[in-house]
Amino acid sequence: MLKKIILLLALSFILIFFWMGGEPANEKQIQIATVSPQLEESELVVYTYDGITAEWGLGPKIFPEFEKICDCKVKVVAKGDVGAIMAQLNLEKAAPKADIALGIDNTFREKAIELDLLEPYSGKLDGLEDGLFDSDARFIPFDWGYLAFVYDSEKIREPPKNLEDLTDIRFAKKIITEDARTSSPGKVFLYWVASEYGEGTGRYLERLEPNLLTITPGWSEAYNLFLSGEAPIVLSYSTSPAYHMINENTTRYKAAIFEKMYRQIEYVSIVKGAKNKELAEKFAGFMISEKAQNEIPLGNYMYPSRKATKLPEEFKNLENPDAYPEIQNGNSYEAVWEKVFSN
Secondary structure: OHHHHHHHHHHHHHHHHHHOOOOOHHHHHHHHHHHHHHHHHOEEEEEEOHHHHOOOOOHHHHHHHHHHHHOOEEEEEEOOOHHHHHHHHHHOOOOOOOOEEEEEEOOOHHHHHHHOOEEOOOOOOOOEOOOOOOOOOOOEEEEEEEEEEEEEOOOOOOOOOOOHHHHOHHHOOOEEEEOOOOOHHHHHHHHHHHHHHHHHHHHHHHHHHHHEEEEEOOHHHHHHHHHOOOOOEEEEEOOHHHHHHHHHOOOOEEEEOOOEEOEEEEEEEEEOOOOOHHHHHHHHHHHOOHHHHOOHHHHOOOEEOEOOOOOOHHHHOOOOOEEOOOOOOHHHHHHHHHHHHOO
16 A cells, blocks of 8 residues: 555656656756856866966956956966976876966976977967067967066175175075976076086085075965065066066165076967867967057066067166076986985
8 A cells, every 4th residue: 555655646746747847857967968068168277377376466467358358267277386387287188177378488398398288379479579489389478587586685785796696605594596396487597507507507506505595386485485584585587676666666676687697488388188279279369469468567577578568667777688598408407406405
């Protein structure tokens, strides 16, 4: 009797369900399954470094603007610094989650090629500054700048004049730098030293080590320590003082300009196997457009890659040094860094 009652109740529920216009559950699941890929296609996933996503950074200026242009969503994932971006891309290589890598630079480029993480951009590349693009469309330059040691002029009366000066005892425990294994500024510094000292790079780093207060994983950590007064010298950019002039109306923080320095070039790159290749292509083109390039000086405090982009007055007064040529086989120097700073 109980079984008959349960059976009748079940039949009643089924009849009521269809009478109210219901559908079988498996059909609803199929309908949902056909919608979700469309939602995924309208979302661009960008891996970048912390500085881009900061409140004062480039991200809040460019990502909302691109969303208006593409009628899509931009999901931005900050990965600390470039080393972490590269590690994540390599980890996800078989099934990429990112469409764009924003911020891989000329010192991590060799590793990106070796790991085969990127694919070429197919759009036009006209109007760029000379010497930034070398025909490899996996690396589209969106900005550039010189690495420099920025110092607090209220604490440092006699700033360093060259790399050798940095090893002087007067700077003992007064310098903060970034790790060449994880940070693009740190790696640029390593290439800078290698350009100057060649086979003597290891010996130079050993002489420098007593003057380093700390080595941080990325630029943000280093610069925050510097601004909090932990040390009066930090590895940053020749353009960093412009930020303080524009936003704080102070010339307290200055860049030590040496006769020759190393230039960093930052790229926007399409991830190999990107799910949203079409959106990635549009974003790469957007990053070298006039609209995006106009945001570079006051968004990332770097030089824009597009010719004739207007610069703030504070940039025009900055001193620019001669640049070392791009170093070849630079990754071999990572082992030198590792040996000196592994403990």
